[in-house]
Amino acid sequence: MEAYQIQIIQTVIIIVSYILISTISQYIVKKVGAKFTYAKPRVKIIKKLFNLIYFVLFFNIILFIWGVKQSELMYFVTSLLTVLGIAFFAQWSIISNITSSLIIFFNHPVKIGDTISIIDKDFNIEGEISDIGIFFLSIKLNGDEKVTIPNNVFIQKMIKKKK
Numbered sequence: 001m002e003a004y005q006i007q008i009i010q011t012v013i014i015i016v017s018y019i020l021i022s023t024i025s026q027y028i029v030k031k032v033g034a035k036f037t038y039a040k041p042r043v044k045i046i047k048k049l050f051n052l053i054y055f056v057l058f059f060n061i062i063l064f065i066w067g068v069k070q071s072e073l074m075y076f077v078t079s080l081l082t083v084l085g086i087a088f089f090a091q092w093s094i095i096s097n098i099t100s101s102l103i104i105f106f107n108h109p110v111k112i113g114d115t116i117s118i119i120d121k122d123f124n125i126e127g128e129i130s131d132i133g134i135f136f137l138s139i140k141l142n143g144d145e146k147v148t149i150p151n152n153v154f155i156q157k158m159i160k161k162k163k
Contacts, residue, residue, distance in 0.1 A: 007065055007066055011062055011065055014058055014061050014062055014065065015058075017058070018054060021054055022050070022054050026050070026051075029043060029047050029050065030047075032105070032106065037111055037113065038105065038111065038112065038132065039112060039131060039132065041133075042132055042134070045101075046101075049102070060073075093150070093152065096152040097134070097135045097151045097152050098135070100150075100154065100155050101133070101134045101151045104132060104137070104155060105132075109161065110129060110159065110161060111129070111132075114128070114129050114161055115127065115129075115161075115162040116139070116161050116162065117159070117160040117162065118139075118154070118157050118160075119159075125149075126141070127139040127140050127147065128140045130146065133151075134151075135151060136148040136149065136150055136151065137149050137151055
């Protein structure tokens with residue numbers, strides 16, 4: 001068997017693995033979303049984020065299989081990461097909110113419709129969670145008022161869940 005035939009077989013195996021892992025993770029995220037009654041747009045964003053991570057990982061494996069020189073790839077990757085690092089450092093709060101959104105999605109015990117109280121030394125907030133987005137959590141206060149809190153601030157506060 002020639003070298004390129006082995007590379008084709010390995011590439012097919014990697015693509016099938018990507019599809020399988022992506023499908024399984026989407027199923028798990030969908031089940032978690034249904035269990036905690038998360039909004040469909042929120043579940044969709046989390047699915048896309050996982051697919052992006054898997055795509056980058058498996059694409060790099062395919063590049064390795066086809067013999068892309070690691071030194072050339074490293075120059076490209078380090079240049080790209082440098083540019084992204086500078087951009088992310090400038091926008092650290094965006095990254096922090098996205099990470100916090102993942103933490104809230106998978107680990108936080110609150111969900112949409114729960115009545116909570118956020119205990120803060122300056123200003124306590126009490127209301128019903130109306131939306132949990134990728135950047136903000138929305139709370140409907142008594143009356144028609146609505147408050148949005150950045151996700152990274154929300155996970156740093158003490159939360160009291162009401163029954």
